[in-house]
Amino acid sequence: MNRLRSLLLLAPSMLTIGIFMAVPMLVALAYSFMTSSPYGGVQMPFSVGAYVQMLYDEDFDGVQVFTPDYLMIILRSVVLAGLTTLACLAVAFPAAWFIVCRPPRQRQLLLFLVSLPFWINTLIRTYCWVLLLRDEGLINHLFEGAGAIDEPLPLLYNDGAILLGLIYTFLPFMVLPIYSTLERVDHRLIEAAYDLYASRRLVFRRILWPLARPGVAAGALLVFAPALGSFLAPDLLGGGRKLLIGSLIQLEFTSGRNWPFGSAIAVLVSAAVLIAMLVQARRGRSAAELAA
Amino acid sequence: MTRFAKLLLGAALGLAVAAQAQAQSKGELHIYNWTDYTSPELVKKFSEETGIKVTVDTYDSNETLLAKLKSGAAGYDIAVASHDFVQILSREGLIQKIHAAKLQGYGNMETRWQNPAWDPGNEYSIPYDWGTTSFGYDTAVYTKPVDSLKTFYEPPAELKGKIGMFGSPTEVMSLALVYLGKPQCNSNPADLKAVSALLEKQKPFVKLYNSDGIQDRMAAGETVAHQVWSGDFRRARAQKASLKFLFAKEGGIAWMDNMVVPTHAPNVENAKLFMEFLLKPENSGLHSTFSGYPTAVKGAEKFTDQAVATAPEYLPPKDWKYTFAPSCDEKAIRAYDRIWTKLRQ
Numbered sequence: 001m002n003r004l005r006s007l008l009l010l011a012p013s014m015l016t017i018g019i020f021m022a023v024p025m026l027v028a029l030a031y032s033f034m035t036s037s038p039y040g041g042v043q044m045p046f047s048v049g050a051y052v053q054m055l056y057d058e059d060f061d062g063v064q065v066f067t068p069d070y071l072m073i074i075l076r077s078v079v080l081a082g083l084t085t086l087a088c089l090a091v092a093f094p095a096a097w098f099i100v101c102r103p104p105r106q107r108q109l110l111l112f113l114v115s116l117p118f119w120i121n122t123l124i125r126t127y128c129w130v131l132l133l134r135d136e137g138l139i140n141h142l143f144e145g146a147g148a149i150d151e152p153l154p155l156l157y158n159d160g161a162i163l164l165g166l167i168y169t170f171l172p173f174m175v176l177p178i179y180s181t182l183e184r185v186d187h188r189l190i191e192a193a194y195d196l197y198a199s200r201r202l203v204f205r206r207i208l209w210p211l212a213r214p215g216v217a218a219g220a221l222l223v224f225a226p227a228l229g230s231f232l233a234p235d236l237l238g239g240g241r242k243l244l245i246g247s248l249i250q251l252e253f254t255s256g257r258n259w260p261f262g263s264a265i266a267v268l269v270s271a272a273v274l275i276a277m278l279v280q281a282r283r284g285r286s287a288a289e290l291a292a
Numbered sequence: 293m294t295r296f297a298k299l300l301l302g303a304a305l306g307l308a309v310a311a312q313a314q315a316q317s318k319g320e321l322h323i324y325n326w327t328d329y330t331s332p333e334l335v336k337k338f339s340e341e342t343g344i345k346v347t348v349d350t351y352d353s354n355e356t357l358l359a360k361l362k363s364g365a366a367g368y369d370i371a372v373a374s375h376d377f378v379q380i381l382s383r384e385g386l387i388q389k390i391h392a393a394k395l396q397g398y399g400n401m402e403t404r405w406q407n408p409a410w411d412p413g414n415e416y417s418i419p420y421d422w423g424t425t426s427f428g429y430d431t432a433v434y435t436k437p438v439d440s441l442k443t444f445y446e447p448p449a450e451l452k453g454k455i456g457m458f459g460s461p462t463e464v465m466s467l468a469l470v471y472l473g474k475p476q477c478n479s480n481p482a483d484l485k486a487v488s489a490l491l492e493k494q495k496p497f498v499k500l501y502n503s504d505g506i507q508d509r510m511a512a513g514e515t516v517a518h519q520v521w522s523g524d525f526r527r528a529r530a531q532k533a534s535l536k537f538l539f540a541k542e543g544g545i546a547w548m549d550n551m552v553v554p555t556h557a558p559n560v561e562n563a564k565l566f567m568e569f570l571l572k573p574e575n576s577g578l579h580s581t582f583s584g585y586p587t588a589v590k591g592a593e594k595f596t597d598q599a600v601a602t603a604p605e606y607l608p609p610k611d612w613k614y615t616f617a618p619s620c621d622e623k624a625i626r627a628y629d630r631i632w633t634k635l636r637q
Contacts, residue, residue, distance in 0.1 A: 036622070038622045039358055039380055040359070041359075057630065058626075058630075060481040060488075060630075062481075069633050069634055069637040070637075134512070135513075136512045136513055136514055157499055157500050235459070236502075239499060239501065239502060240500055240501035240636065241495075241498070241500060241501060241636060242636050242637070243636040243637060248633070251629070252629075254353070255460050255461050255625075255629075256461070256625070256629040256632075257622070258626070
């Protein structure tokens, strides 16, 4: 009886995950092993061509040659997503600790402010950065008005602008999980450390950081995974001069009319994220066992 | 069942029958069109004249239209498709022959738009409106006369780093092929290499590749030259008078949007009525004013907002060469995709 009850209670969330996550991923997996139809879509026969294309592509003469293009795109995306994660961590950790140390009412307000950007559409927020950063934008106008520069600074349409856009978009995803772990830290531990003549650095390293690690790990995944597949910031702030995985997938599903290849890249990204999550979960479990 | 419930059921049934009868007597028309492309005023006028109830559904790309018609569960009577997709849709059997040349008012159409290459004899389609693709630039920044696309592919110092290109590979390739004087939908290795080399050489001077927000960028001076559609550029020029649209000596790209009737359209006769309605100059002008693009109907300009009817972007020189880029086969598309990824890797 009890078991049936828990099954019933679990059913809605399992169904949601199954329908909205597992099924689309399986569809993508199936598509990635098929052949593209002339006007988009897929058809039989079964083929591993999409995966081969990541490394070996036909050149204009129809010869299969090794192409580093897609590897470069994947590498650049991973590096940018990694930098985004590190930068978010560097900003979010002190911010979360600051919030934890405020009185409860201020805490509520500050948390509300952190989640405030979610109330506005990401596209609009990203486009606002274009208006701020462009040659005729607010920042360049301010500097020019102050006489600091003669020529507008090239702030937009480069990797730096993409990085800024990614950090800005995903920062709240890092602050919230770190906050939730730091909030539960027993402050008496810190007092005890100080009593034992620990330096501030040592307190951070031996007490705060280990206790915050689950939150940091969760935040890192929440930032890294979407940053890896993001295509709004790269297209708007990067000016589409360089492709990232997200824009590449989008391209293959639209004007490229190569759904199997788009699916194959999507499967690759999902697999990478899934593996990272599994490793994380296992490490979390062994840490918990150790603590027990 | 209580009496009350029986009464209620009877009333509901009666209402349903009445509603159906009404719908049948006046008829319906379901239009599937690009977003912001159907004039509400025009639809209202059509409904008032014919008593036909019109519903409009919208989409954002030809691919969406294709997917929707392919899925079979559409129920649309009229769809609006680009000229290259008219070919695809007819080849796939997704639209039906309407013999547009027999429609009342077909003769109102300018002769140059009758019997087009993508639909010989206008069997499947009738033009909706049209435009061209070229480069536009700011004559206040680059003051020398321009007659060639070369100015933008191999730009002078004033334009370097301030050029905007479209964000879609097919459109970037098709204009590059016009500049190089090569055929469209090209899969000739030598030509493809030439296109690739041209775009690679141009890239250091390109500020961004994006088809959205061109109007704003040109008006703000963010870019001083941009690959652009005539209609977008007209709006940008309205904000900044020094902007000029180039009708290059090499020619340019043109496109035509067309009304077609899906194979399983429930109200074919009403669809034809709507087409005949739009072939009248006064209605065509009403549409042109709303969409901001010229139509194919003679004399429509008299009923069109003068800012649209007399826009220099819409009045190419008589001998200007324009190419209607056809839909390319898989081989060319794949090659374009390769040039495009290589350019942006």
